[in-house]
Amino acid sequence: xxxxxxxxxxxxxxxxxxxxxxxxxxxxxxGEVVALVGxxxxxxxxxxxQMVGLLTPDEGELRVFGEPLFSGSRxxxxxxxxxxxxxxxxxxxxxxxxxxxxxAFPLREFGVVDEGLLRDLVLLKLAMVELEPEVAxxxxxxxxxxxxxxxxxxxxxxxxxxxxxxxxxxxxxDPDLSAxxxxxxxxxxxxxxxxxxxxxHDLDTLAALATRVAVLSxxxxxxxxxxxxxxxxxxxxxxxxxHGIRSxxxxxxxxxxx
Amino acid sequence: xxxxxxxxPAIRIDAGGDGVQVLLSGDWTLRLLCPxxxxxxxxxxxxxxxxxxxxxxxxRLDSFGxxxxxxxxxxxxxxxLDLPVALEPVLARAEALPADALPLEPGYxxxxxxxxxxxxxxxxxxxxxxxxxxxxxxxxxLGGLLRQRERWxxxxxxxxxxxxGVRAMPVTALVGFLIGVVMSxxxxxxxxxxxxDVFIVNILGLGIIRELGPVLVSVLVAGRSGSAMTAQLGVxxxxxxxxxxxxxxxxxxxxxxxxxxxxxxxxxxxxTLWGSAVAIFGGMVSANLQLDLSFxxxxxxxxxxxxxxxxxxxxSKGAVFGLLIALVACYFGLRVRPNTESLSANTTAxxxxxxxxxxxxxxxxxxxxxxxxxxxx
Numbered sequence: 001x002x003x004x005x006x007x008x009x010x011x012x013x014x015x016x017x018x019x020x021x022x023x024x025x026x027x028x029x030x031g032e033v034v035a036l037v038g039x040x041x042x043x044x045x046x047x048x049x050q051m052v053g054l055l056t057p058d059e060g061e062l063r064v065f066g067e068p069l070f071s072g073s074r075x076x077x078x079x080x081x082x083x084x085x086x087x088x089x090x091x092x093x094x095x096x097x098x099x100x101x102x103x104a105f106p107l108r109e110f111g112v113v114d115e116g117l118l119r120d121l122v123l124l125k126l127a128m129v130e131l132e133p134e135v136a137x138x139x140x141x142x143x144x145x146x147x148x149x150x151x152x153x154x155x156x157x158x159x160x161x162x163x164x165x166x167x168x169x170x171x172x173x174d175p176d177l178s179a180x181x182x183x184x185x186x187x188x189x190x191x192x193x194x195x196x197x198x199x200x201h202d203l204d205t206l207a208a209l210a211t212r213v214a215v216l217s218x219x220x221x222x223x224x225x226x227x228x229x230x231x232x233x234x235x236x237x238x239x240x241x242x243h244g245i246r247s248x249x250x251x252x253x254x255x256x257x258x
Numbered sequence: 259x260x261x262x263x264x265x266x267p268a269i270r271i272d273a274g275g276d277g278v279q280v281l282l283s284g285d286w287t288l289r290l291l292c293p294x295x296x297x298x299x300x301x302x303x304x305x306x307x308x309x310x311x312x313x314x315x316x317x318r319l320d321s322f323g324x325x326x327x328x329x330x331x332x333x334x335x336x337x338x339l340d341l342p343v344a345l346e347p348v349l350a351r352a353e354a355l356p357a358d359a360l361p362l363e364p365g366y367x368x369x370x371x372x373x374x375x376x377x378x379x380x381x382x383x384x385x386x387x388x389x390x391x392x393x394x395x396x397x398x399x400l401g402g403l404l405r406q407r408e409r410w411x412x413x414x415x416x417x418x419x420x421x422x423g424v425r426a427m428p429v430t431a432l433v434g435f436l437i438g439v440v441m442s443x444x445x446x447x448x449x450x451x452x453x454x455d456v457f458i459v460n461i462l463g464l465g466i467i468r469e470l471g472p473v474l475v476s477v478l479v480a481g482r483s484g485s486a487m488t489a490q491l492g493v494x495x496x497x498x499x500x501x502x503x504x505x506x507x508x509x510x511x512x513x514x515x516x517x518x519x520x521x522x523x524x525x526x527x528x529x530t531l532w533g534s535a536v537a538i539f540g541g542m543v544s545a546n547l548q549l550d551l552s553f554x555x556x557x558x559x560x561x562x563x564x565x566x567x568x569x570x571x572x573x574s575k576g577a578v579f580g581l582l583i584a585l586v587a588c589y590f591g592l593r594v595r596p597n598t599e600s601l602s603a604n605t606t607a608x609x610x611x612x613x614x615x616x617x618x619x620x621x622x623x624x625x626x627x628x629x630x631x632x633x634x635x
Contacts, residue, residue: 082289095597111292112322120325124355128321133356141597160288160320191347192320 004066005030005084005163005195006051011060012219013046020046022219023060028212033189033196035206037241038216044199045089047216048165051197052086064163082110084163085156089171091148093140099126099151100136106158125154130184146177150184157188164189166198170205182208203247207254215241227251265317267291269301271309277338280305283315286323294326302330310338319345324352333357385589392511392589396519399512414517422483422518423525427532429482430475434533437474438466438540446548455549459556460633462541463564468631471534472575473620476583478533479526480612484587487518488608491591492601500592510592519584526580527573534572567631575623579616586612 006028013021020043028034036044049055050062053069062069065080072080093102103122112118123133129150140148149169156164169185170178182205189196200206206213206227213230215222217237223230231242241247265284272279280301284290291298305311311331313319328349341349403410445461491514494500500510538560545551590608594600 079289096599110288113293117325117329120329120352120355121322124321124325124351127355128351139597141595160322 007063009061011057034212035210042216085161086165089167091152129154203250204254207251278309285318287320288322312340328352395511418521430533431536434537435540438537439544442541442544459559460563468568475533476579476616487587488591488605492594495594496596515588522580522584527576530576583612
C-alpha cells in the first residue's frame with residue numbers, strides 16, 4: 001500500500017464564480033484517522049466527494065492510492081474504486097432492498113456467487129457493526145437513524161476497503177448513539193488497520209476519533225497536524241472553532257473518552 | 259499498480275512424518291481470492307480432514323479469507339492450527355458467527371397463492387375505502403372554504419391550471435391532428451368504395467367530438483399530468499414536506515389535492531375542445547386531399563351531421579374524466595411510503611388505474627346518453 005492513500009496537490013474548485021478551494025495541498029498518511037473540519041460552506045464535503053470521484057476539481061491533482069482517480073483502463077479504475085468505502089451522511093441505503101441485500105449488493109457485484117458464503121459474509125459485517133442478525137430482514141424505512149448509519153457502515157465495509165470516507169458520521173444521532181458509533185469506528189479502525197477520512201462538525205467526534213486534523217478555511221488548509229498541534233496554532237478561526245467554552249468542554253469529554 | 263506487489267495467496271500440502279500439514283501463505287483477501295483461483299480450490303478440497311493447518315506464512319487475512327477457511331474447516335478449529343497472534347482477532351470474528359443465525363425463508367406453497375389472492379381482494383377493498391376517505395376529506399375541506407372565501411388556494415389552482423392545461427396543448431394538438439388524419443384516411447378508403455364520400459363528416463364529427471376526443475385527451479393527460487401529480491406528492495411524502503405542512507396545521511387536502519383536482523376538472527373540457535378541434539382539422543385536411551371535399555363544404559355539413567348535444571356530452575365527459583384522473587393521481591400520491599420502490603409502484607398504479615377508470619366511466623356515459631344527440635335513429 002502506498003504511504004499516502006489520498007494526496008491532493010493544488011486542488012481548486014469553484015461553483016459558478018465563487019472559488020471554494022484555492023490550492024489545497026494535503027497528504028493523508030496510511031493508517032491515520034484524518035478529520036476535515038471547517039466552518040459551514042468551507043467545502044469539506046465537496047473535498048470528500050472529489051476524493052471518491054463524484055465531483056472533479058477544476059484545477060490541481062488528486063491521487064488515490066498513488067494514482068490519479070480516473071487513470072488507467074476501466075478495469076483498473078473499478079479495482080481502485082473498490083478499495084475505498086464511503087459512508088454517506090444520510091446512509092444512502094437502497095430503499096428498495098432490505099438490509100441483507102443492501103450489504104450483499106457490492107459483494108454480488110464483485111463476483112461472490114456462493115450464497116452460503118455470502119450469507120456468512122453479510123452476517124459477519126452486521127456483527128461487526130454490532131447489529132442483530134434479525135435486522136437483515138428489515139427494510140431501510142423500518143430502521144432508526146442510528147441503525148441506518150450502522151447498516152451503511154457495514155455496506156461501506158463489505159468489500160474490505162483500505163480507505164474509509166465518512167461524511168458527518170454522527171450528524172443526527174443523539175449523544176449516546178453518537179458516542180457508541182464513534183467507539184465502533186475506533187475499534188474497526190484498530191482491528192482492520194483502515195485509513196479513515198471524516199468530515200465532521202462535532203467536536204466530541206473529532207476529539208475521540210481523529211489522530212490528525214486538517215482545518216479548512218478560506219479555501220485553504222489552514223493547519224494539518226494532531227489535535228494538540230492545531231490547538232497551539234494562533235489563528236482567529238481556530239481560536240473561535242476550538243477555544244470557545246462549549247468547545248473546550250466537548251474536547252475534554254472526547255479526550256476523556258479516548 | 260500498487261496492488262500487484264501484494265503476495266498472491268498460495269497453498270501447499272505437506273505430507274511429513276507427523277501427519278499432513280497444509281501450509282498457507284500470501285494475502286488471503288477478498289481482492290485476491292474472488293473469484294477463487296482453481297488451483298487453490300483444488301488444494302483446499304484435497305486437504306484431508308485431520309490435517310494440521312499452518313497460517314504462519316499468511317501476510318494478510320480479511321474476513322472473506324477467514325470465512326472461506328472457517329467454512330472449509332466445517333465451522334470449527336482444526337485440532338492442529340498454527341495461527342499468528344496478529345490474525346487471531348480476524349478468525350475470532352468468524353468464529354463468533356452463529357451457524358444458523360438467519361434461516362432461509364420458506365419457499366412458495368399452494369396456500370401462499372390462496373393467501374395472495376385474498377390479499378389482492380382486500381387490497382381492492384382498501385383502495386375503494388381509501389378513495390372514499392380522500393373524497394370525504396376534500397368535501398370537508400370544501401365545506402370549510404365555503405365559510406372562509408379568502409382561504410381559497412387560488413394561486414395554486416392557477417399554477418396547476420397552467421401546468422396541466424396550457425403546457426399540455428402542444429402534445430394534445432400533435433396527437434389529435436395525427437389521429438384525425440389517420441381516421442379520415444382509413445374511413446375515406448372504405449367510403450369511396452360505396453360512393454358515400456360525404457359521410458366522412460358524420461364519422462369524424464360524431465366519432466371525435468362525442469367519443470374519441472375526450473378519451474384520447476384523458477389518456478394523454480393521465481400519462482402526462484396524472485403521473486406527475488402522483489410523483490410530486492410521493493416525493494413530498496418521501497422528503498417529509500407533507501408532514502411539515504400537517505405540523506403547521508395546513509390541510510394537505512385543501513392545499514395540495516384540491517388545487518390539482520379543481521385545475522384538472524376545469525382544464526380538461528378546454529383541452530378536450532382543443533384536441534377535438536385539431537383532430538377534426540386534421541381529418542378535414544386529409545379529406546380535402548383524398549376525397550376533394552372542400553373546407554367550406556366540410557364546415558357547413560358539420561353542424562348538420564353533429565347535433566350540439568354531442569359537444570355538451572363530449573365536454574362534460576372531459577370534466578368528469580379530469581376530476582377522476584386528478585383524484586386517482588392524488589390518492590396514489592398520498593399512499594407513497596418513503597422508499598423508491600413504493601414511489602415507482604404507486605406512479606404506475608396511478609396511471610393504470612386512472613386510464614381504466616376513465617374507460618369504465620366512458621362506458622357508463624355511452625349507456626346513459628344513448629338517447630341524446632344521435633341524428634339518425
